[in-house]
Amino acid sequence: MTKAGELLARYMPIFEWGRSYDRTVLTSDLTAAVIVTIMLIPQSLAYALLAGLPPIVGLYASILPLVVYALFGTSRTLAVGPVAVLSLMTASAAGTVAAQRTAEYLEAAITLAALSGVMLTVLGLLRLGFLANLLSHPVISGFITASGILIATSQVKHIIGVSAGGDNWPEMLGSLAVAIGGINIWTLAIGVPALAFLFWVRSGFKATLMRLGVPPRPADITAKAGPVIAVVLTILAAIAFDLEKKNVALVGEIPSGLPPFAVPSTDLALIEQLWVPALLISIIGFVESVSVAQTLAAKRRQRISPDQELVGLGASNIASAFSGGYPVTGGFARSAVNFDAGAQTPAAGAFTAGGIALASLFLTPLLASLPIATLAATIIVAVLSLVDLKTPAQLWRYSKADFAAHIATIAITLIYGVEMGVIAGVTVGLLLYLWRASRPHAAIVGRVPETEHFRNVERHSVFTVPHVLSIRIDESLTYLNARWLEEYVLERVADQPEVRHVILMCSAVNEIDASGLESLEAINHRLLDAGIGMHLSEVKGPVMDRLKRTHFLDELNGRVYLSQNRAFRELSRDDGKTAPPADDLARGMI
Amino acid sequence: MTKAGELLARYMPIFEWGRSYDRTVLTSDLTAAVIVTIMLIPQSLAYALLAGLPPIVGLYASILPLVVYALFGTSRTLAVGPVAVLSLMTASAAGTVAAQRTAEYLEAAITLAALSGVMLTVLGLLRLGFLANLLSHPVISGFITASGILIATSQVKHIIGVSAGGDNWPEMLGSLAVAIGGINIWTLAIGVPALAFLFWVRSGFKATLMRLGVPPRPADITAKAGPVIAVVLTILAAIAFDLEKKNVALVGEIPSGLPPFAVPSTDLALIEQLWVPALLISIIGFVESVSVAQTLAAKRRQRISPDQELVGLGASNIASAFSGGYPVTGGFARSAVNFDAGAQTPAAGAFTAGGIALASLFLTPLLASLPIATLAATIIVAVLSLVDLKTPAQLWRYSKADFAAHIATIAITLIYGVEMGVIAGVTVGLLLYLWRASRPHAAIVGRVPETEHFRNVERHSVFTVPHVLSIRIDESLTYLNARWLEEYVLERVADQPEVRHVILMCSAVNEIDASGLESLEAINHRLLDAGIGMHLSEVKGPVMDRLKRTHFLDELNGRVYLSQNRAFRELSRDDGKTAPPADDLARGMI
Incomplete structure (x- = not known):
């Protein structure tokens, strides 16, 4: 089809089905x-x-x-x-x-x-x-x-x-x-x-x-x-x-x-x-x-x-x-x-x-x-x-908000x-959507034994070490919840004084908007002040592309790991006496 | 503190800091x-x-x-x-x-x-x-x-x-x-x-x-x-x-x-x-x-x-x-x-x-x-x-929507x-938020060699098999994008005629509301009609709790796997001639 023909077919579909019309x-x-x-x-x-x-x-x-x-x-x-x-x-x-x-x-x-x-x-x-x-x-x-x-x-x-x-x-x-x-x-x-x-x-x-x-x-x-x-x-x-x-x-x-x-x-x-x-x-x-x-x-x-x-x-x-x-x-x-x-x-x-x-x-x-x-x-x-x-009863069982x-x-x-x-x-x-988006779910996770898989410590029996805190963020970081993340991370750290490394597991973070980025920067500064490393893991491609366009990764008081498993393995080895292992892990994306 | 005292302290914080006021x-x-x-x-x-x-x-x-x-x-x-x-x-x-x-x-x-x-x-x-x-x-x-x-x-x-x-x-x-x-x-x-x-x-x-x-x-x-x-x-x-x-x-x-x-x-x-x-x-x-x-x-x-x-x-x-x-x-x-x-x-x-x-x-x-x-x-x-x-230039670099x-x-x-x-x-x-939420990101994923980790096939060199299609959904399934998911999954399946199993990797799905559930049911029916199995992996605890309150899991034309790795391992073994391995994997949550 010519370009004009394509446009016609797009806005007047009759030019598409009309061609094969028969008895x-x-x-x-x-x-x-x-x-x-x-x-x-x-x-x-x-x-x-x-x-x-x-x-x-x-x-x-x-x-x-x-x-x-x-x-x-x-x-x-x-x-x-x-x-x-x-x-x-x-x-x-x-x-x-x-x-x-x-x-x-x-x-x-x-x-x-x-x-x-x-x-x-x-x-x-x-x-x-x-x-x-x-x-x-x-x-x-x-x-x-x-x-x-x-x-x-x-x-x-x-x-x-x-x-x-x-x-x-x-x-x-x-x-x-x-x-x-x-x-x-x-x-x-x-x-x-x-x-x-x-x-x-x-x-x-x-x-x-x-x-x-x-x-x-x-x-x-x-x-x-x-x-x-x-x-x-x-x-x-x-x-x-x-x-x-x-x-x-x-x-x-x-x-x-x-x-x-x-x-x-x-x-x-x-x-x-x-x-x-x-x-x-x-x-x-x-x-x-x-x-x-x-x-x-x-x-x-x-x-x-x-x-x-x-x-x-x-x-x-x-x-x-x-x-x-x-x-x-x-x-x-x-x-x-x-x-x-x-x-x-x-x-x-x-x-x-x-x-x-x-x-x-x-x-x-x-x-x-x-x-x-x-x-x-x-x-x-x-x-x-x-x-x-029938719908009201079904909805009641499934979701109170709906x-x-x-x-x-x-x-x-x-x-x-x-x-x-x-x-x-x-x-x-x-309003219900925005309310939920502003109070998302997050979980402290640990490794499921004999796998490389990390799940919620409260729902599964998993392996953790006291000086590494792995937090899985279950929501994109947008302006609707930027304030929430700051509070959540800092409260968890305050609860666990022996923490030396925080890993934010970003497998469920589909987007970080400008407000979300500001809150990550704020968390980074606060953790730096407290002498705690801040690391990210499983950051998705599109999100990482964007972060690379900012100074955030240069200022990050820690590293970005491809997988949570690798982050946990490396950081749990850090006994607090020597510097963290620096082998092939240059600062930034690993 | 008494209960009245606590209430007073909550609504009039002076009752808290006033106690320790000194010279x-x-x-x-x-x-x-x-x-x-x-x-x-x-x-x-x-x-x-x-x-x-x-x-x-x-x-x-x-x-x-x-x-x-x-x-x-x-x-x-x-x-x-x-x-x-x-x-x-x-x-x-x-x-x-x-x-x-x-x-x-x-x-x-x-x-x-x-x-x-x-x-x-x-x-x-x-x-x-x-x-x-x-x-x-x-x-x-x-x-x-x-x-x-x-x-x-x-x-x-x-x-x-x-x-x-x-x-x-x-x-x-x-x-x-x-x-x-x-x-x-x-x-x-x-x-x-x-x-x-x-x-x-x-x-x-x-x-x-x-x-x-x-x-x-x-x-x-x-x-x-x-x-x-x-x-x-x-x-x-x-x-x-x-x-x-x-x-x-x-x-x-x-x-x-x-x-x-x-x-x-x-x-x-x-x-x-x-x-x-x-x-x-x-x-x-x-x-x-x-x-x-x-x-x-x-x-x-x-x-x-x-x-x-x-x-x-x-x-x-x-x-x-x-x-x-x-x-x-x-x-x-x-x-x-x-x-x-x-x-x-x-x-x-x-x-x-x-x-x-x-x-x-x-x-x-x-x-x-x-x-x-x-x-x-x-x-x-x-x-x-x-x-x-300075902000406009920073925002331009980071996020056009912001x-x-x-x-x-x-x-x-x-x-x-x-x-x-x-x-x-x-x-x-x-409006920009809703627009983005209505057109979320999803990726076809494969296994990163020698790990149990799955990443986007377009960004990483990963292992896949032609009859198993693993789709990672990078967004909660809500009414804002319920229609999108249906279209996305069915188009991907149409592109790849040899597919016998679809795994929806739900690690980034933080919520499924009633509209999202309906679209999952619709996808399940369509895939069933086409003789394709539909499986879920890495469904989060709170999401799973809710799904269990519906008939969806009974009607699901496939299984729910704890990890994407396990789902992929089991389903890629299915050669299409024998029934999928049924050992310890009862229908439902594994």
């Missing part, structure tokens, strides 16, 4: 696209509802973004579109700007997509994907669990046919409790069976089909179409029983047609109000999408590039904004369906977009009689699978909402 | 107090001027805070009071509330001391001293250098007798350039000689005294009194030449008397405006003070307790607020003088407070004719010693002022 791949991609389209139609409507937007916006957000992701994304099988958590976050952010179902609210949602698109693209071009690492697994899973609970709770009102509100869990529950008297029995008669049916579809439908002789794959795919069955049946019920007259909320008239060309707001006041939520939406969307993409890529031994994924998702969101949609990302459920249905390339996504476009052209009149309760049931069943109640970050994220998300939840999770995780 | 110690402390008092009088007036406050406020801030620190502080020799950097920060924060020399401005300064006092005390009681670690040495030294430049520049106007302003360096220089035409020649005639004299006092006075036969110690102490000489001489000059008539700015009438009882504002709007600067003042003050205290304590093999220092400084600042002062902390210059002059206990600080109280009762009338230029010269000479121009944090702190402090400077320094330092 077989086309058939696979088309099949997957049909299945995903069927799944995506009710889901898109439902998530738009969750985001407080007209249902059609969910379809808009499922057309152009998929085409654009197919051009720029690196995952072969990721299915992009509206997802539950981002819909909730959109509702939360746009709700601070205007009331739901107003033009300003829609404008805010579109602007969120645009801002998030620009942010993701910039992060990708600057190769800042590592920032997503700030969200640890416990924080993400806490956030997803709490979001699932919030989302499911927010949909209960649609199932029982009452009006209720609330931005956080206590408010939602309170509002439901107040409204519970006004239950609409007809809505309940649609909502509860729909919910039960969808739960059964998810758990027992596939098994039933297989017992009836349907082979596993078709059974699996039919089970995935369960929501469509619920949609069709409840539309028929709504028409048959004329439920509109009985105050059952229906989707109502949806303007059919392709997405409009929308221009995101450039109002600076609006942007100032929305940039923080847009950033959080970007990060959460990216983390969700990249986890899904990595999981699926690994199954087929493919690779994705996280930084290019940022560009792909960014471009998708910009496309969503310009076609009247709202923030999108790679969804777990639909990507898994796409993968299982045999999608080979991102072209499957583009074909899905075509399917959704056809639906929004021709299918929307049929959806007017769809009960909102059915969509709510779809959402509840989808998000309850996100709620993970448990604390997990629980803090859940609690703050439930009580203060999604934005505060993410911020609190990142902050708590970071 | 000898008293004499030492009194001598030191006299010397520090003489040094502190002009300095306190000057720093109050720098903070934009009436000079007397500098004296107020040097009385009660010293007494309170003597009760609660753990350093025996730290001298608390107004310091240059905090004075600049106070001016910057109070300047956002009101104009200098107004009642509101003074109220803001007092409130800053109160807020900072409360914050420090709370941080101390919660034992959160580790937060000060967030300021790395390069960030602190960059901040101090830039503050020194800002402070010196801000005083030039007083030396040349013009009015100028500016909150940052470009503004200050611009303002000086505009004002330069209005130089007051009489002010210049005081300011420039005072400046030259003070520079000479600092560099050559002591040597001259010693040449004249004065012994070193008295020579040193006399040199420290240089500013007092400048004060006396310029007061005499101001009176002799009637400089007030010649528009030379003088200190003017200072109300004599003891500090008033002041009540800090409880106005919530003011507190909301000041809490961020107060937090930054607290942190900078704490870092400065604790560094000085640690340096001095180490010289006499004493200890300080950073968390109790927070309480001590917090109580001092609260005392400062209630006696009409402004934020204080332990200063470098005066603490060093206190130490050199022989102070033994914090009682020396209390005696200094007595000296300053006498000065503010009886000396203030004499100071009315003191030219402001003299105080400005005192400040310039003091702060220029803070400017450190250099970047240092330069960013200097640049942003000069351009955007002290508050943004501190925030930017901490943020840049943290």
